[in-house]
Amino acid sequence: QVQLVESGGELVQAGASLRLSCAASGRPLYRFAMGWFRQGPGKEREFVVAISWSGVTTLYADSVKGRFTISRDNAKNTVYLQMNSLKPEDTAVYYCAARSRDRLASRRTYEYDYWGQGTQVTVSS
Numbered sequence: 101q102v103q104l105v106e107s108g109g110e111l112v113q114a115g116a117s118l119r120l121s122c123a124a125s126g127r128p129l130y131r132f133a134m135g136w137f138r139q140g141p142g143k144e145r146e147f148v149v150a151i152s153w154s155g156v157t158t159l160y161a162d163s164v165k166g167r168f169t170i171s172r173d174n175a176k177n178t179v180y181l182q183m184n185s186l187k188p189e190d191t192a193v194y195y196c197a198a199r200s201r202d203r204l205a206s207r208r209t210y211e212y213d214y215w216g217q218g219t220q221v222t223v224s225s
Contacts, residue, residue, distance in 0.1 A: 105216055129174045
């Protein structure tokens with residue numbers, strides 16, 4: 101079992117930056133690939149970005165490519181999501197997730213084993 105706790109979400113204006121954090125406990129973070137997903141109002145949960153256990157491989161949704169950056173610090177058991185040039189359409193609850201099977205980055209929600217409770221990001225226009 102691993103517990104994931106997201107933080108850093110808040111209300112910001114369009115064009116601002118935010119950094120989300122996902123702190124893991126219970127098992128070492130290097131055992132997992134990690135992903136960020138989001139769910140906007142009235143929408144399904146969607147993939148945002150993922151990173152392999154080593155940090156070598158990253159995957160990005162087209163909608164955030166060039167604006168968002170994922171990173172991880174396995175020594176601190178924490179994954180980060182740096183979000184720049186935020187847009188109103190980025191408004192959502194952001195979830196981090198951990199995948200243990202092969203520790204490779206994935207875009208597929210169902211391939212992740214553990215989920216955090218989410219943190220709200222609201223971008224005003």
